[in-house]
Amino acid sequence: MNDSTIVTDSVKRFKWVGTRPIRPDGVPKVTGRAMYGADLKLPGMLYGKILRSPHAHAKILKIDTTKAAKLPGVKAIVTASDLPEQKNEFIGPERVAVNFWHVTRNILAREKALYEGHAIVGIAATSASIAEEAASLIEVTYEVLPHVIDVDEAMKPGAPLLFEDMIPRGLTEPNPKPSNISKRLEFSMGDIEKGFAAADVVLEKEFTTAAVHQGYIEPHACVAKMEADGQGEIWSSSQGHFQMRALTAKILGCKIGDLRVTPAEIGGGFGGKTVTYLEPVAALLSRKSGLPVRLQMTREDVFKGTGPTSGSSMWAKVGVKKDGTIVAADAVFKFQAGAFPGSPVMNACLCAYSPYDIANARAVGYDVVSNRPKSAAYRAPGAPIGHFAVECVIDMCAKAIGMDPLELRIKNVASIGVPTIAGPKHAHAGFMETLQALKAHPAYANPPTGPNQGRGVACGYWFNGGGESSATMQVNADGTVLVATGSPDIGGSRASMAIMAAETLGVDYNQVRAIVADTGTVGYTHVTGGSRVTFATGMAVVDATKAVIKDVCRRAAMIWDVDPEGVIWEDGFAKPAGANVGDFKPMSLAEIAGKAAATGGPITASAGVNAGAQAPGFGAHFVDVEIDPETGHCTILKYVAAQDVGRAIHPSYVEGQIQGGVVQGIGWALNEEYIYNAKGLLDNAGFLDYRCPVASDMPMIDTILVEVPNPVHPYGAKGVGEVNICPPMAAIANAIESAIKTRMTHLPMSPPRVLAALDGGK
Amino acid sequence: MTATVTFTSGFARKYTNGVREFEVEATNLRGVLREMEKLFPGLGHTLEEETNVAINGELHETGYFQAVPPGAEVFFIPRIEGG
Secondary structure (H helix, E strand, O other): OOOOEEEEOOOOOOOOOOOOOOOOOHHHHHOOOOOEOOOOOOOOOEEEEEEEOOOOOEEEEEEEOHHHHHOOOEEEEEOHHHOOOOOOOOEOOOOOOEOHHHHHHHHOOOOEEOOOOOEEEEEEEOOHHHHHHHHHHOEEEEEEOOOOOOHHHHHOOOOOOOOOOOOOEOOOOOOOOOOOEEEEEEEEEOOHHHHHHOOOEEEEEEEEEOOEOOOOOOOOEEEEEEOOOOOEEEEEOOOOHHHHHHHHHHHHOOOHHHEEEEEOEOOOOOOHHHOOOOHHHHHHHHHHHOOOEEEEOOHHHHHHHOOOEOOEEEEEEEEEOOOOOEEEEEEEEEEEEEOOOOOOHHHHHHHOOOOEOOOOEEEEEEEEEOOOOOOOOOOOOOHHHHHHHHHHHHHHHHHHHOOOHHHHHHHOEOOOOOEOOOOOEOOOOOHHHHHHHHHOOHHHHOOOOOOOEEEEEEEEEEOOOOEEEEEEEEEOOOOOEEEEEOOOOOOOHHHHHHHHHHHHHOOOHHHEEEEEOOOOOOOOOOOOOOOOHHHHHHHHHHHHHHHHHHHHHHHHHHHHOOOHHHEEEEOOEEEEOOHHHOOOOOEEHHHHHHOOOOOOOOEEEEEEEEEOOEOOEEEEEEEEEEEOOOOOOEEEEEEEEEEEOOOOOOHHHHHHHHHHHHHHHHHHHHOOOOOEOOOOOEOOOOOOOOOOOOHHHOOOEEEEEEEOOOOOOOOOOOOOOOHHHOOHHHHHHHHHHHHHOOOOOEEOOOHHHHHHHHHHHO | OEEEEEEOHHHHHHHOOOOOEEEEEOOEHHHHHHHHHHHOOOHHHHHHHHEEEEEOOEEEEOOOOOEOOOOOEEEEEEOOOOO
16 A cells, blocks of 8 residues: 555644554454354354356246255254235336345245356255255256357347346336346437537447456355244345344344344455345345354355356447547447346446436447346446446547547536536546546656557546435443444444544544444444445434534533633633633543443434535546567556545545556456356356456555545545445556557457457558 | 426336426425425435435535525436445
8 A cells, every 4th residue: 555645735733643653453454353144153153055046047946855865963944935915116216126035035046047157955964064065956957048148149139038028117118028138227318419510529339248257355254043933144245234133024024123243354345245145045045044154165066156247348439620639429328127127227327328418328238138147236237337338439439539638528527516427417526637637647748658568547436325324323431432323334433433533522533442233232224235335324424423512511511610611612621711700720631531321321422414515536547558468467567546536535545446446447348257158157266267456466555546536525525445446447448549549448358369360550 | 586406217207107306386395395296295205315415516415404595406316325
């Protein structure tokens, strides 16, 4: 991690906000003491195993568990028939609409196996090896069906249908037939034809991207313990234990209040751990056996049975004037949803043009099922894919009119008041400042000049999230402070929460301990996702802290025998509000806490918020690459990422978020892909063959933290976790084009593909 | 106090016979939902369950408590979920 450039116009100085204290979760992690999902062992605990489909698409004719059930040590076997049926209806908002008829079938298949790795049977036994052996004794009779993997193939009439009765939503044609197209979306503004007619240059291109996995290091794991009275406890590694509780209760058909979920330490999620796979099965096995059950995935299970983000097939068209004004843009995004509807295609439609002021624009999206694992959220879900297509065509336009690609973007910045394609106008600045900061980076003036070297620029936009969060603060007898929130800590939120609490309370950071509390200890908190935690949960922490301040001032007034209004809180001390109140020595938090019993009992406060008015994230990157013409290998020579971060509460974590997003984007750009064989089976379900970038692949990624504070947040915070993955794929494609004068249109741009492009170009 | 309520074209096609803009009297989002419910029974509930809202461009969850300033532009959009 580097000390980044911080670009700020802030004159407000803070004692803790903006500093880099040591992370509170560091020591347990580096000493191996942190408890992840698979680390918990309870007395009498059973070991679970999921039997998965070996076929891409097959009817399940019969499941015979007789032999497995007789194996000594086997304590429970469950199939979908042990789960209540769910209604086939979409519930909730369109993008995140949940159909529990689908969800329950993804957790345990019913009529059909829809992808290789689809969970079929759950087994619990006294040892992992017995569970493994039992799985081998289960006889599943399948009728193998034709499969379809590719999104364009899945959309064709006559393609094998995953759901024979699925009628596409949103099509304009009358009486649409059953299809793998789950829905069509369209957003538009202005007059698209008129816009293109006014352009001097109109360029278009087709693109495809491979499905890529979030690549979290820790596989999914949980332990469930269900009691005879129906009450249960689950320990699970997820991005939202309240979400896991609600989904598990719904799938099991029990009350939310019957379950208590404790968050384990989490080894990465990136969106992929907002989904439940194991918890309902573990709970079912525990309920059936009467014993605690641990279920954990192997890496192969993770690749085959959990959601990557969508692969895609896209077309984008952009029209510009000679002076660089973008006058029109059009795009079609076709996204793989996996085996069940629900790709993030809407986000691609809504984000692709949002950094820019484009008067005439249209985005059409298709959500398409195919015989792949159900797609799951991945860092700014959908947005990076759409940006890849549109940012590449914008680069083509810049090159066509001979304009610097960064200057072209500066010319078209969407400032406050400019409408987005969804309709609302931009309410926050930050993009112009980000572009200017990138342009001012010393390296920008020195593009690479060697043979087969080139530079690429690209940008990104992400909404960022707000929503519901809770926090509780307790002041201990010695004046130390506990901050409990319901947000699993993936990106360093415990440090950020402690910093904001310490800053608000005026005490030393080391006096504050932040924890992630279970569903029985703190109020409802939405998932750690959408770059929402520092913003929304941070607001809850500040609110709880302010409530504590009000309480301790009241207690100080009681001790001093003055009116509560006569006490103020300043720099961690209660002080008389003025000379007329009296001559009292300021009281510390520890002194007031020491008299807690006498002044009313424990000092504690809770707060719940539904945080809104979050500001979006803007990112602008440039990358320098060199292509080896003999191998097609792309070396990243230099990478610089500028991002509007609002205010960096803990700059090291913010830099880490940016660098992490860039690294994942580089992997997406150059190497990562799901490779299916002719049978529809995944050929590279492991990190040996699914090539994630490693440290030796990476140069130092320079980060520029552009601080344009969000005035709604007490410390100006904006979400910083996602927008950084939006630009890299297009930036690298644009750099490769600069280097070898060949436009790569398929991700990943792996060495064989670059080599083929070079050969084709000769 | 009057606010302008706007829907996306797709949403309007589905719920408001294609009409995208409405003028309503409300001081908070509860009032907006109530007025839309009067015009299209069931729409208030749909908006509450299925949309986010941008009030003068600022994104919020569709909560009753959100203040709607005079002359505000209230834009209901599909709800977004991140990773």
